[in-house]
Amino acid sequence: MSAPWPIIRFTVNSESCAVQVPPMKRLLDVLREDLHLTGTKEGCGEGECGSCSVRMNGELVNSCLVPVLQAEGADIQTVEGLALNGKLHPLQQAFLDCGGAQCGICTPGMLMAAAQLIERHPHPSMAQIREGLAGNLCRCTGFMRIFESVLAATTQTAESVPAKALNAR
């Protein structure tokens, strides 16, 4: 039909990948369809809900808005790359313990946003948590359990969280 597509190379969860797909194919679809990494979800397809959030070269991106062409040479992390050696990432453990996931469809994207947040702010304030997660919509939790999960993951246990942390805007 047409000329073969160029080969695009990048790294996903520390593994080298090469795909030969239309260069404008969304990174989201490449991850899900070509690499079978279905942990990354589509919620809106227009960069509003954040369900497709992945980390690309240390930045949080909506993979539904990234043509795979832009991922050439990039280092990409998806939810499948969070747990190490069969052990839940501290964020995953905290989400499990604190009720941070309900239906679970926003969870992979939410975890990636939270991972980005705590890399930037190892002990985030409530305002930083709210801002850091503002691009990721959750319809189930009302966000309270998610905030608490992030606090728990950053080892701010009940004793060390200022009493009003959750109430501070």
Next chain:
Amino acid sequence: MCWRGLWCGWLNNASALNLGRDVVCYASTHVAIAVSLPMSTNTTTRIVGAPVPRKEGAGKLLGRALYVDDIERKDMWHGATVRSSIPRGFIRSIEFDRRIDWSQYAVVTAADIPGENHIQLIVADQPCLADGVVNHCDEAILLLAHPDRHKLREAVEAVRVEYDPLPPIFTIEESERQDQTVWGRDNLFKSFLLETGDVDSVWKSAAHIVEGEYRTGAQEHLYIENNGVIAEWSPESGVTIWGSLQCPYYVHKTLIKIFDLPEERVRVVQTETGGAFGGKEDYPSMLASHAALLAMKSGHPIKMVYDRMEDLAATTKRHPSRTRHRTALDKDGKLLAMEIDLATDGGAYATLSSTVLSRATLHAAGPYSCPNVRIRSKSWATNKVPYGAFRGFGAPQAIFALERHMDEIATALGIDPVELRRRNFLHDGDTTATEQVMREPVIMDRLLDRVLHESGYYARRTRFARENPSGTVKRGIGIAAFYHGSGFTGSGERILNSLAGVDVTPEGKVRVLVSNTEFGQGTNTVLTQIAAEAIGIDYDDVTMAAADTGMVPNSGPTVASRTVMVVGRLIERAGLQLLAMLREHAALGTRFTRNEFFSACERYRAAKGEVVSLVRYEAPPGIFWDDEKYHGEAYPSYAWSIHVAQVAVDMVTLSAEVEEFWAVQEVGCVLNPVLATGQIEGGVAQGIGYALYEKVLLQNGHMANNQMTNYIIPTAEDVPPIHVYFEEIPFRYGGYGAKGIGELPHDGPAPAIVNAIKDATGISFHAIPLLPEDLLTELGVRQTAEESATL
């Protein structure tokens, strides 16, 4: 206070979680939860009441949980839908653009349906595919399938449908007046008349009469996972569906009729479901039928997963409503008579409008004692996408009207809105508008004291009254009191006649056998907690059987806040029955270890066959409901709640923001405090959206803002701190003392917030949603009037 039954003792001793005698105060304690709990009930430790981790949680957190769009079938094709572009008319012709090679596509129309062209719900009026006529925009007319999903959009646009349009109607008023008759003889889907006492005798002698009209808008569920299914068809095995859905047996019922197949040749399996909120109660029957028809026509498995724009435009939403109140009170503010006229917009087909109207009717008079009540309610047809089930199911609409009206009454009478409510609350032994006697404890006074204390209600109100005159940001505090009936209305649970149970697999797992589904609310976790508790084994030894109509009995739909209370009770009984079976036939001792239990199961299997214990629904004693007169025990139990909202209104930007929120509730026993708290917080957030953010804009009957870009829901930056408190009174006929919880928290936020806006600005708003442009309309009028007055 857990005053009935010993098992709540665990709660009382759970100091680590501060689940104290009177309350579970989880949200404000910030306690990290220990996951490794001792869980053998052969000790005194209890599993119900413990914050055990979500059963399917790890799979969701690792990205391994399989939602329908994550699943591929061999040689699978993709499906798409051609929809009506007009709200009402005859289909004159359907033409296929010759630039497309249609031989590569499967095409399905109404003519391909082997059985009945109707979705089976309450009234079979809604076609699966339009046949000659359309009654709303985005109604499905024709289906296409192709191996490459990227080829479908262009193909859908290449199908040209020509119409002979008919005039549409879009509002309750147009439907009432019968500007056009668009459904049945008179556009009326359903009406109810509920009457107690003698309302008409009161008006003349009443000290006060207060009237008001209140409106609520449509609301989109906005589950983050859109509707989606995969269908397979073969002449031998019939139809199989995997899908994102709430009620496998609803889909099953429709497919049997669409394909004219015997029950055993239709199988429906729920996949991991990314939110539902009622939005996947009835619509999946439509979508599954479409995919299955394409599977039959193409000979391939078919995946149909809507994108966001299609999901928003074509699937159900919350019913818009209009409620008129006329209320008589004595000089002390005691209710003498309530006359309530409630109307909902049902959209183009009957779907669930009659049952939504029923619940609205039964919640319209609220948690108050009034000797004379008359409620007339009607649901009307319009040329819009049918409205459907959404968390609360008519109650949020009715409660918005009533709880706003209570504040209007308070203003009219010069009584404190808190005090007005307190003077009229239902108590034990009182009767409701259906003359149901409150035989279980009613503790509205205690809930009120609690929420006033926790929120510092009066201190805040005083402070805002002092600070507001000097600032451009005006703060206010508002309250709403309400109940939510748990389970199906009236005789509904008897008619459902649910069957549920547990079995034990040869691999040594106890499985919960129900058709009830997990879509975030915690079904898997709480039902396995209940089974483990009843049997006396570890939480990890219990698993859920797949929600697959080929494997599990029909334990009813996952709706109406019924799962934990009604189905949980069935699982509790099934677990106890299993123990009795094992004691009688396999010499299981009174006390046993894990190994002794599973050994007894194997002895039972060798002697009797499958180890399975099923039980059927039994209504609590003394429940009587008259469907004709709408009289009697409307619900087996009620959950009770009071919400308080603090709101700030910026008089420059005209945005209203909820700054803090308190929710106190009595939902029977709390079986998992983390999940229960999450239900309340999530419901409150959705209620905040209902009040202040979420507006469905229609243009000629088509949703114009069918994108997340312009249909706005609360984000992490918008949701205020939400404080959640439980008071526990075990309900003896609910699973381990539980009542319903899921819908309750959506009932209160909207009126509490709009009451707070009134407290802040002095202006009464009578309709939601209340976006800045709506505030502008009202405040602009006010300011113009003030300016004129000063000139």
